[in-house]
Amino acid sequence: MIRKAKPEDYKPLVELFMIENEHNAALAPDVVNRTKDVLTESELTEILSDDNQYLYVVEQNGVAGVLLGNVVKVEGKRWNRPRSYGYVEELVVAETARGQGYAKSLICHFEAWAKEHGAESVELHVWANNSVANQCYAKAGFKSKQYLLSKPL
Template identity: 30%
Template sequence: MTHLSKIPTFTIRQARMDDFEAMAPLWRQLDGYHQGRDPRRFPGTEEKSPRSHAYIAEVIHCADQALLVAESCPTIEGQPGKLMGLALVSVKTCPPGPVHPVRVVFEVENLIVDETSRRQGIAKALLGASESWARQNGASEMLLNVYAFNEAARHFYESLGFQPLRIQMVHAL
């Protein structure tokens, strides 16, 4: 019986400033999904780049954040890879409160896979790389927020062992 090893079709790496233009469609997909589901909370914008150059530069150069990208492997013809997804992870220190000590929180702030590249293990790989970055920086747990309307994301995260921690509720005034 012969086992064929699956050739990887993408790699995960730290984002660079020269990825700025290639990230824009991913940010637009992420924002567009949320705008379509909750336009009051996520109003649309006419900006060409959904995230500013300054914002991306700050994220890339901040020691407390990691912006990871999934890039398709270059083709045989020498064509460069295409960005297929991204994840933004941050570390935050929460001050002590009356019932809890100082906490260092690692949080996945954004995770998006291009709609044409889904179901290939990219989100799982990005989340795994995010967890590795968090562990290397002293994390013992990682948090993320997911909107109630995003059932597919909730099921995905639960399938990887994430559990609800609290329920935040809203009432429009």
């Protein structure tokens, strides 16, 4: 069952975001710090009270996954068109719950929510070396749009 997160979900959300933090820190140690401070109760309250924030969980014998996202509206300029898109900030499924379609279900639910809020597309960033996530997103219909290049100095 997918439902909006509640304040009572604080501890399981912290656990999931800790998994994400550890995973990202392993993939990109030059960018991501390992931390236990992944979400405060006041941040959770702020997210839940913001109509432009999407924080939903998949519940299967407890909270098994979470998607945090929002809708971004870009004003048009002479050099770009106005647009509105849903942005996936975080998508985490507990290791014991992977392979059961929860990530895809959360993405589909977010897509419908984003469309209702005026989004024309859904976008996200994923580490190039995160093969599992890249496969998951490809199965959900995502395609590469742009590359971020980096060069250490």
